[in-house]
Amino acid sequence: MKVLVTGGCGFIGSNVVDAYVEKGYDVVIVDNLSTGKKENKNPKAKLYVCDICKEELEDIFEKERPDIVNHHAAQISVPLSVEDPLYDAEVNIKGIIRLLLLSVKYKVNKFIFASTGGAIYGEADVVPTGEDYIPEPASPYAISKLSGEKYISFFYNQYGLDYTVLRYSNVYGPRQIPHGEAGVVAIFTEKLIAGIHPTLNHFPDAPQGMIRDYCYVNDIARANIIATENKKRGIFNIGTGKGTTTIVLYKEIVKILRKKGVFIPDDFDEPQRALARPGDIKVSTLNVQKAKLELGWEAAYDISKGLSETVDWYLNR
Numbered sequence: 620m621k622v623l624v625t626g627g628c629g630f631i632g633s634n635v636v637d638a639y640v641e642k643g644y645d646v647v648i649v650d651n652l653s654t655g656k657k658e659n660k661n662p663k664a665k666l667y668v669c670d671i672c673k674e675e676l677e678d679i680f681e682k683e684r685p686d687i688v689n690h691h692a693a694q695i696s697v698p699l700s701v702e703d704p705l706y707d708a709e710v711n712i713k714g715i716i717r718l719l720l721l722s723v724k725y726k727v728n729k730f731i732f733a734s735t736g737g738a739i740y741g742e743a744d745v746v747p748t749g750e751d752y753i754p755e756p757a758s759p760y761a762i763s764k765l766s767g768e769k770y771i772s773f774f775y776n777q778y779g780l781d782y783t784v785l786r787y788s789n790v791y792g793p794r795q796i797p798h799g800e801a802g803v804v805a806i807f808t809e810k811l812i813a814g815i816h817p818t819l820n821h822f823p824d825a826p827q828g829m830i831r832d833y834c835y836v837n838d839i840a841r842a843n844i845i846a847t848e849n850k851k852r853g854i855f856n857i858g859t860g861k862g863t864t865t866i867v868l869y870k871e872i873v874k875i876l877r878k879k880g881v882f883i884p885d886d887f888d889e890p891q892r893a894l895a896r897p898g899d900i901k902v903s904t905l906n907v908q909k910a911k912l913e914l915g916w917e918a919a920y921d922i923s924k925g926l927s928e929t930v931d932w933y934l935n936r
Contacts (some may be wrong), residue, residue, distance in 0.1 A: 621645040622847070623685035625671055625718065626692030627664065628655030630795045631733065631787075631836060635689060636661045638840035639847075647683050649676065650692065659794055671714040680721045687847055688722050689731040690715060693764075696802075697738060697898040700760035711763035712770075719774045729781045731846050732771055735764045736786030736856045736905045737831065746862070747832070749906035750786070750854050758898035768854065775852075783846040785839075788858025788905045792836030792925065793932035803865065804833070804926070807872050807890075808933050811883060819865050819890040822901055828865025829895070830902040832858040835925030838918045842910070851913050858905035859918045866890070871922060875930050 622639050626632035627648030632655065639646045646664040649671060660666050667679050671692050693711050694700065700707035715732070722730050740748045741755035756762045774780045791804035810817045821828045834857065842857045869890050877883050910916045920928075 620687065621647065621683065621685045622687040622689055623647045623649060623679070623683060624664075624689045624691060625649045626655060626690075628652060628657060628659045628666065629691060630659075630792075631790055631839060632691035633659035633661070633794055634792065634836045634840045635691065635843045636664050638844050639689075640664060642844055644847075647679070647685060649679060654695065654796060656794075671718060672709065676717060677721055680725045684725055686728045687731065688718060688727050688729075689733075689843060689847070690718055691733045693733070694760065697758045697760045698896050700758050700763070701897040704759035707759045707763050711760070712766050715767040716770055719770060719780065723774060723778045723780055727780065729783070729847070730771060730774075731843060732767060732782065732784045734768055734784050734786045734854075735761060736858060737789045737903050738900070739765055739786060740903065742900050742902070746902055747860050747904040747906040748856075750856055750909055757900050760898070781852055783849075783852060784854040785842055785846060785857045786854060786905070787839060788832035788834045788856070788903070790834055790836055790839050792929050795836075795929070803868065804872070804929065807869055808876075808930060811872065811876055811887065812881060812933060814884075816887055817869065817890045818893045819869060820893050820895050820899065821865065822895045822899075825901060826892075827867075828869075829899060830862040830864050830904060831868075832861060832904045833863055833868065833922055833925070834858045834918055835920035835928070837925075838920055841919075842914070842916050845914050845916050849914055853913075855910045855914060855916075856905040856907050857910055857916070858907050859921075860905060860907045861922075862902065862904040863922055868922070868926075871926055872930065875923075875927050879930060879934060881934070
């Protein structure tokens with residue numbers, strides 16, 4: 620079976636590609652390498668350096684005829700989406716429409732979409748938040764992801780294009796870049812290793828930082844395999860169901876780095892402080908019972924184990 624993975628040289632996408640290759644799938648990657656890196660490419664996958672918004676994308680579909688399209692290519696930064704909502708829409712909305720049109724034209728069996736549970740619900744008054752909660756996106760990034768979900772629903776109803784939407788919590792792990800929803804893990808780790816004092820962003824009334832559901836990328840990749848092989852259609856939250864404050868995350872990374880022999884000055888025990896950025900939300904934790912019951916998926920990594928493997932990757936680069 621052939622899978623086309625957009626953004627397959629990016630942080631999450633490349634880990635998903637690795638999981639597909641390991642399971643024996645024929646994998647084609649489409650990535651413009653704007654944030655993805657060639658060194659992330661799995662050697663057994665075929666790479667087309669192409670933008671999903673360009674007309675040349677159809678040539679790839681015509682040649683490769685994928686059975687599955689797994690869409691991870693995106694503008695991933697919440698702050699950037701606030702600064703430039705037009706660019707965010709150009710990539711995240713127009714890009715998915717082009718992919719859906721080509722998927723119908725070339726008879727793709729299933730469309731898998733990497734959406735956001737970490738941003739789409741906004742400041743939810745039900746935490747952990749389930750899929751039945753009406754989204755209240757607080758940034759153009761979250762709005763564009765919700766728009767993508769609505770287009771997918773339309774293409775299913777209009778053309779019968781089967782789909783699974785995975786609403787990720789805040790994903791972290793090897794190959795992460797310091798952008799996107801869970802970029803704080805990469806930022807803290809890279810700065811501490813470099814001897815730079817990191818900054819914690821927070822709301823004035825929440826000095827411990829924001830609360831997020833941090834999910835390790837290996838668990839995310841496994842969810843994509845299950846979504847590919849499972850006949851279930853719909854929207855599924857993918858996360859741990861547990862909230863972690865930014866300060867707890869920071870202190871855990873400091874502890875792990877010191878345990879692995881990295882010198883962290885005593886005055887780094889506490890991060891520097893700055894106010895929350897535009898588009899930030901205070902609390903985001905996902906109810907993942909639907910994924911557990913219908914997909915048979917649940918997170919295998921807790922925050923300590925995931926961060927330990929992540930730190931190892933940064934130290935071994």
